[in-house]
Amino acid sequence: MTTILCIEDEPELREDIAEELASAGYDVKQARDGHEGLQMIINYKPSLVLCDITMPRKNGYQLLKEIRENYSIFAEMPFIFVSALADRERILAGLSDGADAYLTKPIDYELLLATVKASLRQIDRIKDNQKQQYVLDD
Amino acid sequence: MAARDITSRKKAEKELIRHRDHLQELVDAATADLNFKARELKRALEKEQELNELQRRFVAMASHELRTPLAIIDSSAQRLKRRLDNNELTAENVDKRVGKIRGAVQRMIRLIESTMSVARMDEGKLEVNFGPCNVAEVLKAACSSQQEISENHIISCELLDLPETIPADRRALEQVLANLLSNAVKYAAHAPVIDVTAFSAVSDVIISVQDYGIGIDADDLNRIGERFFRAKTSAGIEGTGIGLNLVKTLVEMHDGTLKVESERDKGSKFIIRIPITRQLRQEPTEKGQARLF
Numbered sequence: 001m002t003t004i005l006c007i008e009d010e011p012e013l014r015e016d017i018a019e020e021l022a023s024a025g026y027d028v029k030q031a032r033d034g035h036e037g038l039q040m041i042i043n044y045k046p047s048l049v050l051c052d053i054t055m056p057r058k059n060g061y062q063l064l065k066e067i068r069e070n071y072s073i074f075a076e077m078p079f080i081f082v083s084a085l086a087d088r089e090r091i092l093a094g095l096s097d098g099a100d101a102y103l104t105k106p107i108d109y110e111l112l113l114a115t116v117k118a119s120l121r122q123i124d125r126i127k128d129n130q131k132q133q134y135v136l137d138d
Numbered sequence: 139m140a141a142r143d144i145t146s147r148k149k150a151e152k153e154l155i156r157h158r159d160h161l162q163e164l165v166d167a168a169t170a171d172l173n174f175k176a177r178e179l180k181r182a183l184e185k186e187q188e189l190n191e192l193q194r195r196f197v198a199m200a201s202h203e204l205r206t207p208l209a210i211i212d213s214s215a216q217r218l219k220r221r222l223d224n225n226e227l228t229a230e231n232v233d234k235r236v237g238k239i240r241g242a243v244q245r246m247i248r249l250i251e252s253t254m255s256v257a258r259m260d261e262g263k264l265e266v267n268f269g270p271c272n273v274a275e276v277l278k279a280a281c282s283s284q285q286e287i288s289e290n291h292i293i294s295c296e297l298l299d300l301p302e303t304i305p306a307d308r309r310a311l312e313q314v315l316a317n318l319l320s321n322a323v324k325y326a327a328h329a330p331v332i333d334v335t336a337f338s339a340v341s342d343v344i345i346s347v348q349d350y351g352i353g354i355d356a357d358d359l360n361r362i363g364e365r366f367f368r369a370k371t372s373a374g375i376e377g378t379g380i381g382l383n384l385v386k387t388l389v390e391m392h393d394g395t396l397k398v399e400s401e402r403d404k405g406s407k408f409i410i411r412i413p414i415t416r417q418l419r420q421e422p423t424e425k426g427q428a429r430l431f
C-alpha cells in the first residue's frame with residue numbers, strides 16, 4: 001500500500017485530508033507540524049508528503065530545505081505544499097525551493113488526488129527506468 | 139583727543155566681540171535645534187516605516203487567515219458531497235460537519251469584527267455604550283460558545299460572588315472574552331485545560347483567562363497589546379496581532395486594565411479588571427472615544 005504523510009497544524013483540515021486520501025485507498029499518516037513531520041518521514045519513509053507551510057515549531061519551508069539538504073535518501077520522494085499562502089510569488093518561491101507541486105487552500109480535493117496520482121506515477125516511471133538501466137547494465 | 143579716540147575704538151571692538159559671541163551663541167542654539175528636529179523627524183520616519191511594515195504584514199496575514207476557515211468550510215462541503223454520492227452519509231457525519239462549519243464561521247466573524255473595530259478605532263468612532271450587564275451570564279455564554287468549537291479543550295469557568303450587574307457594554311465584553319478565549323485555545327494547542335475565573339475585589343470585577351500553552355518571553359511581555367505585535371513564541375501560528383489591541387482598548391474605555399503574566403512553555407494568564415461602579419465624571423457623555431496609542 002502506498003503511504004502518504006500529511007503534515008498540517010489545523011486539526012480540522014488534517015483529518016479531512018486524511019479521510020479523503022484514505023477513501024481513495026492510500027495509507028495515511030498524520031503529523032501536526034514540521035518537527036513531527038521530519039520524525040515521521042524518517043520512521044515511515046512515505047511515498048509522498050503533503051505539507052502545509054505556516055506551522056509552529058518548524059514550518060514547511062524549513063522542513064523541505066532540511067530534507068533536500070540533509071536527507072538524500074528522500075531525494076525522490078515527491079513533496080507537495082498545501083498552503084493558504086496563495087499569491088503567485090509564494091507559489092513560484094515554493095516550487096523553486098524544490099517542492100514538486102503547490103496546491104492552495106481552500107483545497108480542491110479532486111485536484112489534490114489528481115496531483116498526488118500524477119506525482120506518484122512520475123516516480124514509478126523513474127524507478128522503472130532505473131530498473132531497466134540495471135538490466136541493461138547487467 | 140587721541141586718548142578718547144582709543145577708548146571709543148576699544149569700546150567699539152568690545153561691542154563687536156560681544157556681538158560676535160552672541161551671534162555664535164545664536165548659531166549654536168539654532169544648530170542644536172535643527173539637529174534635534176532632524177533626529178525627531180528621523181525617529182518619526184522610522185516609526186512610520188515600522189507601522190507601514192506592520193500594516194503590510196497585517197494585510198498579508200489577514201487574507202491568509204480568512205482562507206483557513208474558508209478551507210475548512212469548503213473541505214466539509216466536499217466531504218459531505220462525496221459521502222452522499224457514495225451513499226455513506228450518516229447523521230453523525232452531518233453533525234460533525236455542521237460543528238466544523240460553524241466553528242470556522244465563528245473564527246471568520248471574530249476576525250472580521252476585530253478588523254472593523256480597529257478601523258473604527260482609527261477613525262475615533264469606536265464607542266462603548268454602558269448599560270447594566272450581567273458579567274456571569276456573558277462569561278458563561280463566552281465559555282460555552284468557545285467550548286462548542288474547541289472539542290480538544292476543557293474550558294473550566296469558575297465564578298465567585300459577582301455583582302448582579304456592572305455598568306458595561308455587553309457587546310464589547312463579549313468581544314473581549316471571545317478574543318482572550320480564542321487566544322488561549324490557539325496558543326495552547328497541546329495543553330487542553332483553560333481556566334477562566336471571575337470574582338469581585340473591592341471596587342473591581344477581576345476576570346482571568348489562563349492557559350498552559352506556549353507562553354510569552356519576558357522581553358515580549360510589555361509589548362503585548364500593541365497593535366499588530368506578535369510575540370516570538372507565536373511564530374508559525376496564524377494570527378494578525380489585532381485582537382489584544384482591541385481588547386486593551388475596550389477594557390480601557392471601561393476605565394479598566396489588562397495585565398499579562400506569562401512564561402515561555404508554561405502558559406499565560408490574561409487578567410482584566412473592570413470597575414463595578416462608574417464614577418460620575420464631568421465628561422459630556424459616558425461614551426468613550428479611543429485612539430491608536
Ligand SMILES: Nc1ncnc2c1ncn2[C@@H]1O[C@H](COP(=O)(O)OP(=O)(O)OP(=O)(O)O)[C@@H](O)[C@H]1O
Binds near residue numbers: 321362367379380
Ligand atoms: N494565550 C496566549 N499565549 C501565548 N501568547 C499569546 C496569547 N495570547 C496572545 N499571545 C501573543 O500576543 C500576540 C497578540 O495577540 P492577538 O490576539 O492580538 O493577535 P493574534 O492572536 O496574533 O491574531 P488575531 O488578531 O487573529 O487574534 C499573539 O500573536 C501572541 O504572540
Ligand SMILES: [Mg+2]
Binds near residue numbers: 317320321377381382
Ligand atoms: Mg488572537
